[in-house]
Amino acid sequence: MTDTPLDYATAGVDTAAGDRAVELMKSAVAATHDSTVLGATGGFAGMVDASALLGMQKPLLATSTDGVGTKIAIAQAMDVHDTIGQDLVGMVVDDIVVIGARPVLMTDYIACGRVVPERIAAIVTGIARACEATGTPLVGGETAEHPGVMEAEDYDIAGAATGVVDASKLLGPERVAAGDVVIALASSGLHSNGYSLVRSVLSRVGASLDSHVAEFGRTLGEELLEPTRLYTRLCLDLVDRFGVEGIHAYSHVTGGGLAANLSRVLPVGAIATVDRSTWTIPAVFDWVRRGGDVSWVGMEDSLNLGVGMVAVVSASVATEVLAAVNEAGVAAWVLGSVTSASADGSVDGFGSVADLSADSSGVRLISGTKGVQAGAVLMHGEYRVG
Numbered sequence: 001m002t003d004t005p006l007d008y009a010t011a012g013v014d015t016a017a018g019d020r021a022v023e024l025m026k027s028a029v030a031a032t033h034d035s036t037v038l039g040a041t042g043g044f045a046g047m048v049d050a051s052a053l054l055g056m057q058k059p060l061l062a063t064s065t066d067g068v069g070t071k072i073a074i075a076q077a078m079d080v081h082d083t084i085g086q087d088l089v090g091m092v093v094d095d096i097v098v099i100g101a102r103p104v105l106m107t108d109y110i111a112c113g114r115v116v117p118e119r120i121a122a123i124v125t126g127i128a129r130a131c132e133a134t135g136t137p138l139v140g141g142e143t144a145e146h147p148g149v150m151e152a153e154d155y156d157i158a159g160a161a162t163g164v165v166d167a168s169k170l171l172g173p174e175r176v177a178a179g180d181v182v183i184a185l186a187s188s189g190l191h192s193n194g195y196s197l198v199r200s201v202l203s204r205v206g207a208s209l210d211s212h213v214a215e216f217g218r219t220l221g222e223e224l225l226e227p228t229r230l231y232t233r234l235c236l237d238l239v240d241r242f243g244v245e246g247i248h249a250y251s252h253v254t255g256g257g258l259a260a261n262l263s264r265v266l267p268v269g270a271i272a273t274v275d276r277s278t279w280t281i282p283a284v285f286d287w288v289r290r291g292g293d294v295s296w297v298g299m300e301d302s303l304n305l306g307v308g309m310v311a312v313v314s315a316s317v318a319t320e321v322l323a324a325v326n327e328a329g330v331a332a333w334v335l336g337s338v339t340s341a342s343a344d345g346s347v348d349g350f351g352s353v354a355d356l357s358a359d360s361s362g363v364r365l366i367s368g369t370k371g372v373q374a375g376a377v378l379m380h381g382e383y384r385v386g
Contacts, residue, residue, distance in 0.1 A: 032131040032138040036104070046139025048105050050164075058167035062101035065160040066091040070195040071225075072156060078209055078221045081119050084157065085126025087192040090228030091254065092161045093134050094309070097235045098250040098265065100171040101163030103136040108159045110143045113150035123157060126227075134232035136161060169239070173267040173374060175248035180338040181318035182262070182272050186331035187308030188229035189284055193255045194303040198224065201292035215283040223284050231309045234328050238311065238321060246317035251310040257300050258307050259366040259377035265312065266338065266375025271347055271365070272312070273336035277381040282306045286385050296383060297364070305383070312338065347378060 038047040053059040068087040075084050093103050108127050110120060120143055131138040150156075165171075190198065202209075209221030216223040231252075239247050249265040262272055285305050288294060299305060313321050318334065325332035341347050350363060367376035 032128050032136065034135075034137060037137045037139060046105060046107065046137075048137060048139060050104070053164060056164070056166040059164050060101075060167055060170065062096040062099055062163045062165060063160065064092050064095040065158065066095065067156065067158040068192045070199060071190075071192050073199060074195065074209070074221065074224050076153065076155075078225060080221075080225060081122040082126040082129075083225050083227045084192075085123055085128070086130040086227035086230065088127055088157055088159045089130035089134060089136065089161075090230050091192050092159045093131075093136055093163075094231050094235070094252050095254075096161055096163040097232050098171065098252050099165060100169050100236075100239055100244070100247075100250075101165040102236060103134060103161050103163040103232065105139045106131055106136045106159055106161040107139065108141040108157065110141070110155060110157050111146055111150065112143065112155035113146060114152040115143060115145050119155075123155075127157075127159070130227075130230060134230050136232070169244050171239070171244060171247065171249050173249065173265055173270075175244060176265065176267055176270060176312050176338060176375075177248070178270065178338055178340055179315050180248055180312050181315050182274065182335045182337060183311045183313060183318065183321060183325070184279065184307040184333050184335045185231060185234075185309040185311065185325055186229075186279075187253070187282075187304045187306055189226035189282065190224065191228040191254070191304055191308060194288075195224075197292065197294070197298075197302055198288055201288050201294075205291045207291070213287070215287070229308050229330070231330075234325065234330060235309065235311075237328075238324060241324065242313070242317050242321065246314050246321070247311060248314065249312040251312070253304040253307050253309060255302075256369055257302055258304060258310070259300065259364070259379050260369040262310050263367050263369055263377045264372050264374050266377070268373060268375060269340050270338055270375035271340055271378050272338050272375065273347075273350075273378045273380065275336050275381045276379060276383045278333055278335055279306055280384045280386040283386060296362075300379065307335070310335070350378060350380065 036049045038049060068084050068091060071087060072084060075081055096103060110123060128138050207220055209219065211220050213220050235250055251262045251265045253261050259274065266272055285299065285303055289299055311321060322332050339348060364379045365376050
């Protein structure tokens with residue numbers, strides 16, 4: 001037994017460090033605030049003026065929460081902490097955008113073994129920059145120090161966002177119909193999914209994060225930390241321009257890959273055909289495939305393979321949508337279209353649905369993901385590697 005008195009600091013929690021972190025991040029957080037935000041940083045609760053909802057016929061609140069997974073391990077290894085904040089915003093905010101909801105606020109949570117003010121401020125500054133870019137006020141957050149539970153240098157982050165959409169402008173399966181065109185919006189790279197696989201490949205090949213990779217034009221670590229592309233403003237602008245008559249659904253390609261996520265926004269009975277040969281797989285994905293000897297099925301079931309967001313649109317506006325996305329600086333192309341099985345259970349040009357899941361030619365029919373009763377995606381063709 002000891003007579004040494006204990007306090008919060010000797011127990012491992014440095015409240016002064018937490019206060020310094022807040023001071024370092026305050027200006028970045030304030031830059032996300034617009035005229036709808038009430039109160040100042042540091043309050044018990046963040047507030048926004050919701051008067052705009054009064055002008056809606058039937059306002060629906062949308063919410064999403066997420067983290068960035070084990071990509072954090074790459075940031076920690078490189079001691080670069082200001083990019084994963086954008087990953088967090090992309091993973092959270094673009095999940096509510098898919099239904100046409102406009103983000104009205106976001107909050108973040110950081111758990112760490114020890115508060116290093118500069119590190120915490122870098123993380124939150126990255127979150128704030130992305131919030132500003134997407135028009136999402138960052139109105140609150142929490143940094144929790146967990147000594148004895150987490151190692152001193154460890155941390156994890158999570159976030160939650162709330163948005164609103166008028167019921168008459170809700171996007172989703174109910175609007176999707178046969179003949180719709182499926183359009184891909186290019187990813188910026190790996191985004192924030194599949195990093196357990198990526199890190200396993202790193203371990204297998206023994207590659208250094210500091211090593212320069214000619215096919216990337218930069219170091220391996222820089223490539224793996226490339227932030228998630230933010231689609232928020234672009235997706236909402238497309239809805240504003242083409243309306244719900246033109247834009248029927250979006251699918252954010254995150255964990256599970258392209259087909260699994262696209263199937264979630266299709267109505268029961270609908271089948272979206274996706275031609276793998278319509279784009280060239282970015283180099284980083286082929287690096288993962290070759291380094292880990294990963295099958296193409298394993299790749300398309302875990303990584304986005306270069307498609308970060310999908311738009312399902314009316315055929316009447318498809319050409320204009322493609323042009324608008326490209327004008328915004330994001331590569332876009334037609335992946336395929338929406339159809340349905342015929343009365344005899346076959347899909348035009350591909351045979352019986354019952355046989356497609358095990359087709360040895362590489363044709364796959366994917367449905368029933370995330371426990372959602374929805375449509376299916378038929379993957380066909382062969383990937384092109386640059």
